Amino acid sequence: MDFHLENFDGPLDLLLHLIAKNKVSIYDIPIAVILDQYMEVLHAAEAMDLDIAGDFVAMAAQLVYIKSKMLLPRHEEDEEDDPRAGLVEMLLEYQRLKEITPYFREKGELGRDIFVKPPENLGEAPKEYRQSVNDLVRAANNMLRKAQRRIPPPASAFSGIVGREPVPVETRITAILRRFIRSVRVPFRRLFDDAKNRSEIVATFLAVLELSKTRRILLEGDGEDMELTLTNDKGESNV
Structure with missing residues (x-):
C-alpha cells in the first residue's frame, strides 16, 4: 500500500484521496468499494502499531451505516433522500476549505519575519544606592526561602497516595x-x-x-x- 494514515489530516481527507484514486464522482460514491479500501487503511495502521484517532473509527461506522441503508430494498414510490447526501455535503465543504487554505497560509506569512522594536522608556537616571553587608545577607536569605518553596516535595512524600497511572x-x-x-x-x-x-x-x-x-x-x-x-x-x- 502506498499511503499511510499519518499522511491524512482526518477521515474526510482520506476519503477524498480514495475517491480521487478510484476516479469516481464525489456525487456518486461507490460506498462498498470505498469502505473496503478505507478499512484496509485502518487495518494497515493497526499492523504498524499506529494510533487510530476516534474520528477515523467514527467515520468507518458511518460508512457501514450508509452501506447498510443502500442495501435495503427501495420501492419506486419512495422519495427517500440518498443516504450518501450528508457525506457528499461534508466532503464538498471540506474540499472547499482545503483549496482555500494555501491562500490564507500565504497571507498569514506576510510580515512574519518583520519585527518592530518599541521605543525604550529610559525614565529618570538611576539614583546611587549604598547597601550594607546586612542588607545583602537579608536579601540572600529571602531568595533562599523563595527557592525552597518552589522545590517540589520528594516522590516518597506521595507514597500510598498516588497509585497507577490514570487511563486516558x-x-x-x-x-x-x-x-x-x-x-x-x-x-x-x-x-x-x-x-x-x-x-x-x-x-x-x-x-x-x-x-x-x-x-x-x-x-x-x-x-x-x-x-x-x-x-x-x-x-x-x-x-
Whole structure:
C-alpha cells in the first residue's frame, strides 16, 4: 500500500484521496468499494502499531451505516433522500476549505519575519544606592526561602497516595466508537466488561459523558439498561 494514515489530516481527507484514486464522482460514491479500501487503511495502521484517532473509527461506522441503508430494498414510490447526501455535503465543504487554505497560509506569512522594536522608556537616571553587608545577607536569605518553596516535595512524600497511572479518556472514547463497527446499538453495561480496574471504569464513564456532550452518541433507556447509538451529522440517531 502506498499511503499511510499519518499522511491524512482526518477521515474526510482520506476519503477524498480514495475517491480521487478510484476516479469516481464525489456525487456518486461507490460506498462498498470505498469502505473496503478505507478499512484496509485502518487495518494497515493497526499492523504498524499506529494510533487510530476516534474520528477515523467514527467515520468507518458511518460508512457501514450508509452501506447498510443502500442495501435495503427501495420501492419506486419512495422519495427517500440518498443516504450518501450528508457525506457528499461534508466532503464538498471540506474540499472547499482545503483549496482555500494555501491562500490564507500565504497571507498569514506576510510580515512574519518583520519585527518592530518599541521605543525604550529610559525614565529618570538611576539614583546611587549604598547597601550594607546586612542588607545583602537579608536579601540572600529571602531568595533562599523563595527557592525552597518552589522545590517540589520528594516522590516518597506521595507514597500510598498516588497509585497507577490514570487511563486516558481518549483511549476509552476510541474503544467505545470501535463497538459501532460491529453493532448499531451498544448496551451501556457492556462498556465495562473489559475494565480491569477502577481507573478504567472512571475513564469509560467520562468517555460516555464526552461523547454524549458532543452529540456523537445518543443515550436511550434508563439506568444500566441504557443503550448507545451513533448519531449522524445532525446529532440524530442513525437507527
